[in-house]
Amino acid sequence: MSRFRRAGKVDSLAGFRTEPTGPSVPSGLLKAARQSGHLNLSGRGLTEVPQNVYRLNIDTPEEAQQNISFGQTDTWWDQIDLTKLLLSSNQLTHLSDDIRLLSGLTTLDLHDNQLKCLPSALGELQELQQLRLSHNQLTSLPVEMWRLKNLHSLSLQENLLEVLPEELGQLENVTELDLSNNHLKDLPSSLGQLTSLQKLNVCYNKLSHLPDSLAQLKNVKVMDCSNNQLTDLPTNLSEMVAMEQLYLRHNKLHSLPKLPAPMLKDMYLGNNRIEALDTEHLACLKVISVLELRDNKIKRLPEEITLLTTLTRLDLTNNDIATLPASLCLLPNLKALFLEGNPLRGIRRDLLAKGTNELLKYFRGRLKEEPEEADAGPTAMTLPSQARVNVHHVQTLKLLQFSERQATDIPDELFDASTNQGVTTVDFSKNELTSIPSRLLELQSSVSDINLAFNRLSCCSPNIGCLQHLTHIDFRNNQLSDLPSEIKNLKKLRSIILKYNRFKSFPEVLYQVVSLETVLLGNNQVNEIDPGRLVQLVHLSTLDLSNNDLLKVPSELGLCSSLRCLSLDGNPFRTPRAAIVAKGTDAILEYLRSRIPT
Template sequence: MSRFKRDDKVDSLAGFRTEKTEATIPNGLLKAARKSGQLNLSGRGLTEVPQNVYRLNIDTPEEAQQNVSFGESDRWWEQTELIKLLLSSNQLTKLSDDIRLLPGLTILDLHDNQLNGLPSALGELQELQQLWLSHNQLRSLPMEVCTLKNLRSLTLQQNLLESLPEVLGQLENLTELDLSNNHLKGLPSSLGRLTCLQKLNLCHNKLSCLPDSLAQLTNVKLLDCSNNHLTEIPASLSEMLALEQLYLRHNKLRLLPKLPAPVLKELYVGNNQIEQLETEQLACLTTMSLLELRDNKIKTLPEQITLLSTLTRLDLTNNDITTLPASLSLLPNLKVLLLEGNPLRGIRRDLLTKGTNELLKYLRGRIKEEPERADEGHTAMTLPSQARVNVHNIKTLKLLVYSEKQAGSIPDELFDAAVDQGVTTVNFSKNQLTSIPPRLVEFQSSMSDINLGFNRLTCCSPDICKLLQLIHIDLRNNQLTDLPSEMKNLTKLCSIILNYNRFKSFPEVLYQIVSLETVLLGNNQVGGVDPCRLIKLVHLSTLDLSNNDLLNIPPELGLCTSLRCLNLEGNPFRTPRAAIVAKGTDAVLEYLRSRIPT
């Protein structure tokens, strides 16, 4: 008798174990999915998709078979068709043909699994708009996927793809295609038929050339071909009329591409083998605002560099440049010039560390050098306060400079000489100022650039917020802990440098200045940043948060897709790992996006 009882007990336990294994997905979750049409099964350790998921809208719910009464909110027969299924970060090796039982799906997320193939039944999901397959082990893409006429977004990065089906061009409504980090050696010519495409990522593949059919992608705004084996870029790419950002880093280019694309704003050709910049190529880049040429073999800059009149940022780091043409200073919009790692001669090393403004002023001075020497008695005068007023700088270059004097205040004679002269740039750096000179407001109608770095400012006076034309503010190496709320009135402000201060949090007011493109906050004590508010800074392309106190990086920061340079080094966070941070901004943002809970 006791043996029977023991057997019953064993059977009962085995049944319980089986039931527990099958019930990987709680009934409450399935019940909620029938109402909402959305089911999130990410990160549940699944090795296969349970049958009750595929049959969610077919089988009668278990509770209905138990003959229990239902309230209005529990009417299973009024269920909603499943439209969103998230299965990311599991251990799926395959997907069943039963996926066809969910024909209403518009979003299917399978990224971060171990899929080595896809069922042909996937082609029956004709309502599908977003299909995420990144971070798997796919070696091929079934042709059936190319029949999904409503597909808008297809992400296939971090797989093992060596080729793509020629019928890929049938995805005529696709707006985003990510093929990065695969083994592609070529692209199908039908790629040119994806005329709705706006973003195409081909980086980290084995491409040695690009098909001419890319020229037909007249709506693509961002094209990333970095980390391939490209030796040249077809001239036909200039027909990509909407192209704004082109990434060609880490290839084998010997010449700057000749690309008269009408709206191209950013060109990244760092880490190539470019030795010289030719006038013909420069003449094409008339709309360029950012040109990255770092880590090449450029020896000289041509005088025709002035053709790049819209340029705001020029990165020439780690080249072989020995001299700079004075004409470089005539670029009217240039704000950032990076020259580290070049064997420059004739320019003092300390001048290079003072920043772009000082270097450009030096080069401008070389243009005016001869006339200024001949007329020096008229362009400079010594006042009782020993303030040397350069009238030429004030009247001709609109510069007001009183720097490296270790002064506690700025002499009134300096301001008197600049009255009504339309001064645009003020440099009072490297002094002992403890407050912002109140007479700066006299230039509120004209001043666009102010440098107060390397002083002893403990607070930022609201007076600076009256300078409504300001585009650039440099407040580095002070003792600031906060910024005035009135700064939100600076609607033209593009760049602010706050390195080496005492900020313990991201300055609140900066979230409200939507014109910002560059925020440098390195070497402070910032403990956190609000990505939800940062996303609203749609023009922000450079954010330096290095050497702060960030204990964690919010995954939502990955949604700040306007960022082109994000510096997080020197913070005590554990994730993302140092190896990911070292890969650069794109890798960090992609990692963060992959960690966003859905």
Template sequence: MSRFKRKDNADTLAGFRTKNTEPTVPYGLLQAARKSGQLNLSGRGLTEVPQNVYRLNTDTPEEAQQNVSFGASDRWWEQVDLTKLLLSSNQLTQLSDDIRLLSGLITLDLHDNQLSSLPGALGELQELQQLRLGHNQLSSLPVEVCTLRNLCSLTLQQNQLENLPEELGQLQNLTELDLSNNHLKCLPASLGCLTSLQKVSLCHNKLNCLPDSLSQLTNVKLLDCSNNHLTDIPASLSGMLSLEQLYLRHNKLSRLPQLPAPALKELYVGNNQIELLETEQLTSLTAISLLELRDNKIKILPEQITLLHTLTRLDLTNNDIGTLPACLSLLPNLKVLLLEGNPLRGIRRDLLTKGTNELLKYLRGRIKEEPEKPDERQTAMTLPSQAAVNLHNIKTLKILEYSDKQADSIPDELFDASAHKGIVTVNFSKNQLNSIPPRLLELQSSLSDINLGFNRLTCFSPDICKLLQLTHIDLRNNQLSDLPPEMMNMTKLRSIVLNYNRFKSFPEVLYDILSLETVLLGNNQVCGVDPGRLMKLVHLSTLDLSNNDLLNIPPELGLCTGLRCLSLEGNPFRTPRAAIVAKGTDAVLEYLRSRIPT
């Protein structure tokens, strides 16, 4: 009898082992998914999706067959349909047609698997808004996907796509399309029908040209076409009226594209074959703030560059430029000028290493000043306070400069000479100022740029917050630990530099300045940041938190998708690992998003 029992027991166990060959999901996860409508199966080593996941909405739960009582939180008959299914970072090679059973899905994440094809049944998920298919082995996109009329985000990066169906143009609610790192040689003309698009990534493909239909994408703010085989950019792209950032790095362009796109602020055309900067192309960049021309073959910088009044950053690294026009110093907003790797003549090497301000100062000195009237010449002489009033700077360049004097106050004569002159820029850096000169308020109607770096400021006077025209303020290398709440009234402020101060936390008031585009807080003692409040800064594109005391990076920071430059190196956090940080901003943000708990 005992032997028969053992035999019966052995058969029963074998039966269980047979059933367990199908991948399973912990019952508790399924039970929770019925209540929340969300199921996260990322990183579980799955080679296929378990059948009980597909049938989550249709099968009666196990507890319904049992004679038990239910509390308010366990009523299986009140379950909700699955709306979010995360299957990323597994080993899936195929997806069953049974995916159609999950008809309520809004988000489906399949990125980082081994999918080589997709079932047509995906087209039945008509509620789907987010479809993430990046980092797979897809060679084609089924036409059925193009019928998902509610789809807002489609990411297909790092696949093996060689072409796209013409029906792609049916996805008229799409706001984000990522086709980077594929094998695309051309794009369907119907791409121009996706008029809701705001962000398009086409980098790292084999594109030889761009379709004229892109001009219909009037809501696109970011277009990345880097690392392709483009030899020209169609002038029709100027019809992209909302375009703010255009990436054309690592192509085969021989000339700067002529793009009078009215909102274009950042143009990246580094690593091309541009030899000549033509006046027509330069003058079309009416709103440009950042122009990257590095690693080209430019020999001459034309004087028409001074027409780019909004330019703040100009990168000419590794070109063939021999001389610089002195008029370059007349650009009113230029903050960063990069010239390394050029065979410049007539400019000392040590001058290049001193930074943009010193170089522009040198170039301004080469501009021949117009002869002054006799009484004005006397004003330009050294005054009793030893303040050399540069009338050319004040009257022509609208700059009030008194830097590198090691002074603990600014002479009144400078402010007297600047009265009613429409001063735009003030540079009082590299002094010994303990407080901000109160007479700055006399310039409040026109002043947009202040440099108070390298002083001894311990506090920021609330009175200075009355300078409502300010767009840029540099406070680096001071002793500041806080900023006044009155700064929230500075609604035009676009960039603030606070490196090398004594901040122990992210200044609270900066969360409320919605116009901010650049915040530099490196080399402080900041130990935390609120990603939820950062997300409200919709214009923020550059955030420097390097060399602080951040012990952990909140995953929600990955939702700040507007960031194009996020610096985190030099902090004591363990994750993300240094290898991920080294890959750059996009990799860090993607990693952080993958760690957001569901």
């Protein structure tokens, strides 16, 4: 009897079975998958999909072959077909045609692998609703894939796709389509046939235009076209009546798009080339809540901005705005107003630093004064703002202003009127100056802020080193290629703007100005920086090196722990990759630190 029992444990068919080869999946996972219809194999280091996964729906479970007396809960003949298969974050290089055996799949997740192509059998998964293929190496897609009529969500970001076929339009039930971070130069016109689409992402491609057929997408709520090469938008884009969020950052747009979309609440237009805000286009934004216009070239904010009564957030950072309408305070819902990096005059810097509420309070005060001035009777006298010397500004605001006059020199009467007035701010921007006025030295005991932007300065006088109370200098849009060593004497200098000049390297003297907090050097020809000396600027929090000629970003730059904003866009370096740069300063610095040899 004992021999019989022992013999009962022997597998009499062992000699007829072949040992399984390749990767395997724990039987417990397969057993649970038969009961739930879900199988998660993410992050297991798989180089190929195990064969027993493909055959999960059709093979008899191993436990059923070995023991027929399992309990009621283990009735393998009641198993359900696999509907959800997660294979992300593995090392898969290919997918077998046997994927067709899993015909009940509704979700297939293959993101973060090394797939270079897909099998045509993928098109047989007619129940598939969600397909994730992001972060692979796909250069093309099988034509059979476009037959997946029940597909609702398709993720293809971070691949190597250069073109998409017109067959894309066959995915008539797709509601989410992510094509970001590829190499697409065009979108097929059939994209307009995806009438169920609600979310479209085509950011980080090489698109120079969008197809007119986009206007047919009446259900799209969110569209992201950031980081492309768009110079304008189709005029019929306004027909996308369900649009709520539109992202157009980092393109080449020259004007605000005219979009009378009745649902548009958030529009992001940062880092374009917009110079003016058209009143007609502003008036279209009936329900706009967030309007981002940072890093453009806007010179003026029109009074019609008050038409945007639903606006809660307005970002005008890093533009060329000199004055603001006091009527901004009439926007009833405005909660956040960002103005950093503009050559604003007439508003004290400490007031700007206090935030939106204080700014709006200041504008309300100005608005109360304006009707009194308007009610004044006719007079032959020159208004203070029209005189060559605005005595009111000099005496009350401590502001010496002579801007936008196209002047080649500054009249002596301005300096005469400023004697002993304690002038703190000088604005000589937008003239034709070829040198810094020598009489500025007369203000050395008080002046802290100088704006010489938009002139023709080819050199900077060493005398500027005598203005030892300077905290801010604006030299943008000149012809400077170097700075005098005397600038090292400016012990209080916190920010200097040198954008749109002719610098070929980081100005040598700035490495010695330890008080610096902001250096804006964008749009020059800088090809090198010395991170070893830059790290000594312990207060440096903002560094703009965008649109220069940097072929290499030194890893040691990651040691600049005080940096909070580092701009590197528009340089020809290969590392860090664009995807890392797009994540912002923290990601860049972390990447650079990881590259420093230990």
